[in-house]
Amino acid sequence: MISCEGLAKSFRRPGAGRRAERLQAVRNVSFTAQDGEITGLLGPNGAGKSTTLRMLATLVVPDQGSASIDGHDVVREVSLARQHLGYMPHDAGIYPRLSARENIHYYARLCGLDKTTAHARTGQLIEQLTMTRFADRRAAGFSQGQKTKVALARALVHAPRTLMLDEPTNGLDVMATRGLREIIRDLAALGHCVLFSSHVMQEVSALCDRVAIIADGAIAMDDTLPEILSRTGQTDLEEAFVVALGLQSEEDA
Amino acid sequence: MMPRSFWVVMGKEILDNLRDRQTLFYALLFGPILLPLLLGGSLALTFKQLSIDFDIVTTVPVLHAERAPQLVEFLAGQNIDAVAAPDDPVAAVANGRVDVVLEIGENFGEQLREARPAALILYLDESDKASSRAARRMEAVFGLWEQTNNSLRLQHRGLDPTVFDTLELVRDDVSSNGADGQLLASLLPFLFIVSMTMGGFYLAIDTTAGERERRSLEPLLGLPIARRDIVFGKFGATLAFIVLSVVLCAVAVWGLFRLFPADLIGGDVRFDARTVFTGLLLVLPLAPFIAALLVTVSAWTRSVKEAQTYLGLLMVIPMAPFFVLQYISAKSELVLMPWPMLSQYLLLERSTQGLSFSPLEVGLSVAGTLAASAMFVALACLLYRRERILS
Numbered sequence: 001m002i003s004c005e006g007l008a009k010s011f012r013r014p015g016a017g018r019r020a021e022r023l024q025a026v027r028n029v030s031f032t033a034q035d036g037e038i039t040g041l042l043g044p045n046g047a048g049k050s051t052t053l054r055m056l057a058t059l060v061v062p063d064q065g066s067a068s069i070d071g072h073d074v075v076r077e078v079s080l081a082r083q084h085l086g087y088m089p090h091d092a093g094i095y096p097r098l099s100a101r102e103n104i105h106y107y108a109r110l111c112g113l114d115k116t117t118a119h120a121r122t123g124q125l126i127e128q129l130t131m132t133r134f135a136d137r138r139a140a141g142f143s144q145g146q147k148t149k150v151a152l153a154r155a156l157v158h159a160p161r162t163l164m165l166d167e168p169t170n171g172l173d174v175m176a177t178r179g180l181r182e183i184i185r186d187l188a189a190l191g192h193c194v195l196f197s198s199h200v201m202q203e204v205s206a207l208c209d210r211v212a213i214i215a216d217g218a219i220a221m222d223d224t225l226p227e228i229l230s231r232t233g234q235t236d237l238e239e240a241f242v243v244a245l246g247l248q249s250e251e252d253a
Numbered sequence: 254m255m256p257r258s259f260w261v262v263m264g265k266e267i268l269d270n271l272r273d274r275q276t277l278f279y280a281l282l283f284g285p286i287l288l289p290l291l292l293g294g295s296l297a298l299t300f301k302q303l304s305i306d307f308d309i310v311t312t313v314p315v316l317h318a319e320r321a322p323q324l325v326e327f328l329a330g331q332n333i334d335a336v337a338a339p340d341d342p343v344a345a346v347a348n349g350r351v352d353v354v355l356e357i358g359e360n361f362g363e364q365l366r367e368a369r370p371a372a373l374i375l376y377l378d379e380s381d382k383a384s385s386r387a388a389r390r391m392e393a394v395f396g397l398w399e400q401t402n403n404s405l406r407l408q409h410r411g412l413d414p415t416v417f418d419t420l421e422l423v424r425d426d427v428s429s430n431g432a433d434g435q436l437l438a439s440l441l442p443f444l445f446i447v448s449m450t451m452g453g454f455y456l457a458i459d460t461t462a463g464e465r466e467r468r469s470l471e472p473l474l475g476l477p478i479a480r481r482d483i484v485f486g487k488f489g490a491t492l493a494f495i496v497l498s499v500v501l502c503a504v505a506v507w508g509l510f511r512l513f514p515a516d517l518i519g520g521d522v523r524f525d526a527r528t529v530f531t532g533l534l535l536v537l538p539l540a541p542f543i544a545a546l547l548v549t550v551s552a553w554t555r556s557v558k559e560a561q562t563y564l565g566l567l568m569v570i571p572m573a574p575f576f577v578l579q580y581i582s583a584k585s586e587l588v589l590m591p592w593p594m595l596s597q598y599l600l601l602e603r604s605t606q607g608l609s610f611s612p613l614e615v616g617l618s619v620a621g622t623l624a625a626s627a628m629f630v631a632l633a634c635l636l637y638r639r640e641r642i643l644s
Contacts, residue, residue, distance in 0.1 A: 057475045060640050082477035091468035097272040109261040
């Protein structure tokens with residue numbers, strides 16, 4: 001389970017001087033993602049999705065607010081929070097000169113599994129994510145779909161209860177996207193809490209139990225899909241999204 | 254005892270980079286084999302070209318040899334046999350068909366008898382190494398002949414030849430090996446330090462800046478392990494490659510200089526197994542220093558290209574002591590000993606020249622270098638703790 005309350009974070013642009021104005025990437029983000037559910041963090045590019053996920057992943061310390069992973073505070077209990085979280089960032093970021101199996105095995109070992117357990121767990125994930133065909137090939141020539149599977153397997157290697165995926169379907173073709181949706185649904189059915197960010201409406205409406213709409217660094221609306229549609233009086237998510245953003249800017253004004 | 258994640262990171266980085274041709278080329282071939290071969294080979298060749306062996310029998314084309322039978326006989330006595338000269342001596346020398354041509358002046362015998370300067374023309378090509386070497390040998394032999402004749406003439410007139418010697422200059426070079434020896438002695442530290450730097454160069458870039466660029470750093474930093482272990486793992490892998498490079502380089506240097514005759518290398522400069530091994534031991538404390546420096550600089554940069562630029566500039570550092578030492582002429586070299594690179598240069602130079610050094614000097618060198626290494630490793634850890642490492 002993920003819960004966060006009033007998260008805020010500002011940055012200086014890379015390369016800018018110390019006196020440069022800080023960029024407010026996230027202003028006020030609060031939502032919860034439950035176990036056994038798929039929660040979508042929906043927002044346009046630059047809305048603050050990745051920064052929010054990085055704060056939840058303990059990689060960036062929030063300026064304000066608090067967040068926890070399965071009850072472990074992301075600032076005070078970094079190690080525990082990380083042990084309970086599987087995080088797949090925006091890019092797959094796998095090692096091209098290692099095979100799929102070696103990529104996963106490396107993370108398994110880093111997460112503290114001994115050689116035998118790491119080997120078994122790697123094999124199990126290769127099976128589960130249907131990667132057997134390319135498991136022992138070097139990753140250099142992998143398709144985006146294959147890379148995403150390897151990255152997902154790495155995120156799952158220490159069997160975390162909570163899973164966070166940053167725009168996982170980016171660059172995937174139709175079949176790969178459908179395959180990934182299937183995997184995400186299976187994970188939720190197994191009781192995992194899945195949070196994934198996206199700017200694609202169809203993606204979110206096809207998959208998510210709950211949606212948190214984020215714009216301009218703040219959550220505009222956070223609810224189940226049917227509730228969001230009824231609150232905005234719309235029939236599809238795209239229209240509801242536009243209305244939710246409009247409501248937020250009225251509140252801000 | 255290092256934590257397990259350190260060994261896992263180090264093992265992965267080594268395996269990963271053993272599969273990278275660029276890293277392998279620079280770590281196993283360039284520094285250890287190619288560089289000693291190119292530098293050592295060309296230096297040895299230069300010495301060979303500069304040195305003249307007066308015992309080797311050679312021939313020289315002489316035009317009008319019949320005008321100076323005595324001189325021709327004297328030349329033969331100095332292992333230089335006169336042979337028939339080509340018709341156009343200038344063209345023959347310019348084309349490189351012969352190294353030099355000696356032409357005897359028309360009135361050579363007459364001038365000699367009348368005790369006037371006798372004319373000789375030596376055709377040579379100063380731009381050609383073989384030609385100028387042959388000319389220098391000829392000039393040296395002429396000098397000898399002239400000196401003998403002068404003495405004879407003076408004695409003939411009842412004069413002591415030494416009245417013309419107003420000075421008796423004795424040159425005594427107190428350096429054991431002269432300028433050439435100094436240059437050769439600095440070859441060993443130079444080769445060692447450059448091959449160490451090149452050995453770790455690509456691995457350091459790949460494991461830090463490369464990891465940032467291919468976006469594999471973010472998931473890695475999100476794992477439940479200490480960032481310190483990640484930095485140490487990368488440092489350890491770089492260190493392993495650096496040590497491998499320098500050991501291979503030592504073996505190559507030892508093997509290479511066994512191929513050259515001892516007198517060719519000159520003076521007391523030695524590259525025997527004992528000297529090379531001592532040099533290796535003296536230079537080894539630099540391995541963690543160079544590894545830490547490379548890792549820190551590439552952790553500072555945001556991309557592989559940026560890292561290559563900065564580290565490219567940094568490559569001047571292995572050469573810096575060579576230039577610094579040209580300007581610093583410290584009587585007591587003790588103050589230079591705590592400085593990494595500088596002290597290894599000094600110690601290795603002395604070691605190859607068969608000069609001694611004290612345990613205090615070695616101690617200062619090791620301590621100074623290791624302290625600087627620790628500083629850079631700490632700096633790398635700090636850089637990895639910044640949030641900006643992700644951007």
